[in-house]
Amino acid sequence: MTVPVFLADRMALERDVIVLSGPEGRHAATVRRIRPGERVDVADGDGMVAECVVRGAGAGRLELEVRARHEVPAPQPRIAVVQAIPKGARGELAVETATEVGTDVIVPWAAERCVAVWPPARRAKSLARWRTTAREAAKQARRARVPEVTDLASGADVAARITAAACALVLEPGAAEALAKVPLPAAGEITVVVGPEGGVSPGELAAFTAAGAVPARLGPSVLRASTAGAVAAAVLMSRCGRW
Numbered sequence: 001m002t003v004p005v006f007l008a009d010r011m012a013l014e015r016d017v018i019v020l021s022g023p024e025g026r027h028a029a030t031v032r033r034i035r036p037g038e039r040v041d042v043a044d045g046d047g048m049v050a051e052c053v054v055r056g057a058g059a060g061r062l063e064l065e066v067r068a069r070h071e072v073p074a075p076q077p078r079i080a081v082v083q084a085i086p087k088g089a090r091g092e093l094a095v096e097t098a099t100e101v102g103t104d105v106i107v108p109w110a111a112e113r114c115v116a117v118w119p120p121a122r123r124a125k126s127l128a129r130w131r132t133t134a135r136e137a138a139k140q141a142r143r144a145r146v147p148e149v150t151d152l153a154s155g156a157d158v159a160a161r162i163t164a165a166a167c168a169l170v171l172e173p174g175a176a177e178a179l180a181k182v183p184l185p186a187a188g189e190i191t192v193v194v195g196p197e198g199g200v201s202p203g204e205l206a207a208f209t210a211a212g213a214v215p216a217r218l219g220p221s222v223l224r225a226s227t228a229g230a231v232a233a234a235v236l237m238s239r240c241g242r243w
Contacts, residue, residue, distance in 0.1 A: 003029070003040055003142075004032060004034065004039070004040050004041070004139075004141045004142075005025070005041045005043055005049075005139050006020055006024045006028055006040060006042050006043075006044070006139065006146075007024060007042070007043055007044070007096070007135065007138075007139060007142070007146070008020065008024065008042050008043075008044065008046055008048070009044060010044040010048055012042070012044075012047075013042060013043075013044055013048050013050045013069065015065065015066070016065070016066050017055075017063060017065055017066065018050060018063075018064040018066060019061065019062070019063055019064070020042070020061065020062040020063075020064065021061050022060075025060045025061045025062055026060040028040070028062045028086060029057050029058065029059070029061055029062050030059075030060055033127070034054055034057065034062060035054065035057055035181070036054050036055055036056060036057055036138055037053065037054060037109055037115075038053070038054045039051070039052070039053055039054075039056055040052050040053075040054060040062075040063065040064060040073075041142075043083075043143075043144045043145075044125045045073065045135070045138065045144075045145060045146035046145060046146075047071050047072045047073065047144050047145050048069065048070075048071055048072075048144070049069065049070055049071070049072060050064075050066045050068075050069050050143045051066070051067050051068040051069070051070070052064035052065060052066050052067060053065050053067055058210070064193045065192070070193035072144035072145065073112070074104075074145070075102070075104065075242055076158045076187045077166060077167075077185065077186065077187050077188055077189065077240055078104045078105065078186075078188070078189045078190070079102070079103050079104050079105070079189075079190050079192070079233050079236055079237060080103070080104060080105035080106075080107060080161070080165070080189050080190070080191045080192070081103050081105070081106050081107065081157050081192055081194060081229040081230075081232070081233055082107040082109050082153065082161065082191060082192065082193040082194065083095075083098070083099050083106055083107065083108055083109060083194050083196055083225075083229050084109050084110075084113075084114055084195050084196040084200075085108055085109065085110060085111070085114050085117070085118065085196070086104055086120065086196070086197070086224075086225045086226045087115050087116045087197075088116070089224070090226035091108075091126075091129075091130065091226070092129060092130065092133045093205075093226045093227075094194075094225070094226040094229055094230070095130050095133045095134050095137065095149065096133050096134075096136075096137040097137075097156055097165055097226075097227065097229075097230035098132075098147070098229050098230045099104055099133070099134045099137035099138055099141060099143070099146075099147050099238065100137055100140070100141045100144070100230070101230050101233050101234045102141075102233065102237055102242060102243075103147050103229070103230070103233045104135065104145070104147055104148070104192045105147060105148045105149075105150065105189075106130070106147055106148070106149045106150070106229075107149075107150045107153050107157075107158070107161065108130060108149070108150070108151075108152050108153065108173075109126050109135070109152075109153045109154075109155075109157075109193075110152055110153070110154060110155075111155070111195055111196045111200065111201070111204065112201040112203070112204060113195070113196045113198035113199060113200075113201055115196065115197070115198075118152055119191050123152060125147070126134065127151065127152065128154060130149045131149045134146055134147050134149050155204050155207060156207075158193060158204075158208065159207050159208060159211040160211075161191055162191055162193075162208055162211040162212055162213045163211045163212055164189070165188065165189045165190065165191040165212070166185040166187065166188025166189055166190065167182070167183075167184055167188070167189075167190045167191070167214075168188070168190075168191040168192075168193070168208070168211070168213040168214065169182060169184050169191070169192045169193065169194040169213060169214050169215075170192075170195070170200060170205060170208050170209070170213045170214070170215050170216070171192065171193065171194055171195065171214045171215075171216060171217070171218060171228055171232060172195075172199075172200065172205070172215040172216065172217060173217055173218075173222050174217065175201075175216050175217040176215075176227065177214060177215065177216045177217070178215065178216065178217055178219075178235070179216040179218050179232060179235050180239070182216050182221040182236060183215060184236065184239055184240050190240075192215075192229065192232045192233065193208060193213065193241055194225055194228050194229040194232070195225065196225050197224070197225050218231060218232060218235070
């Protein structure tokens with residue numbers, strides 16, 4: 001059984017005693033009911049982990065004695081999911097599942113056929129929800145690294161990311177190439193583009209393939225936009241030895 005993971009900044013992890021308070025402390029002491037003598041890990045979300053034993057617990061507060069520290073290296077190849085914005089709570093579902101399987105970067109994308117939009121007045125709030133979801137899902141999945149959730153991307157931003165990637169794929173149900181067969185690099189970034197429920201538009205597909213992306217299909221069934229990214233990431237991680 002893996003131990004619970006909580007998050008704190010790197011400066012806190014460098015101390016011999018870490019005090020968890022605020023939301024993290026309340027979750028640990030009040031919700032999880034963690035008590036003195038139990039083992040927990042505290043991560044900074046960027047690879048550093050402090051292995052701790054609880055030496056004191058109070059109302060919404062834990063005092064942790066650091067026994068050891070270790071650094072979890074950034075995995076290779078890096079997996080980035082460009083996620084067209086789904087409707088309603090399906091956006092948070094997409095982020096949660098992609099984080100749980102191990103995705104390293106999540107890029108919210110304002111695709112042409114997206115029904116949901118992030119108007120400028122609500123963009124910061126929507127982005128904050130995705131980032132909070134990634135943070136909480138990383139803790140639940142016992143990850144030392146919280147995935148990066150980038151700013152909202154346009155089609156041009158996605159094309160530029162594709163050009164810079166070691167390998168880029170666009171999920172297309174009717175593609176000739178299967179995701180399970182596409183040659184993968186051993187290092188660098190693998191970018192996988194997930195379109196909205198209405199699919200990637202012909203103009204977007206042309207721009208992405210011109211930038212170097214390969215259309216690829218997942219399988220015989222058509223997945224929702226909110227689940228396709230996590231499934232694709234899992235297939236890629238299995239193929240490149242990360243799973």
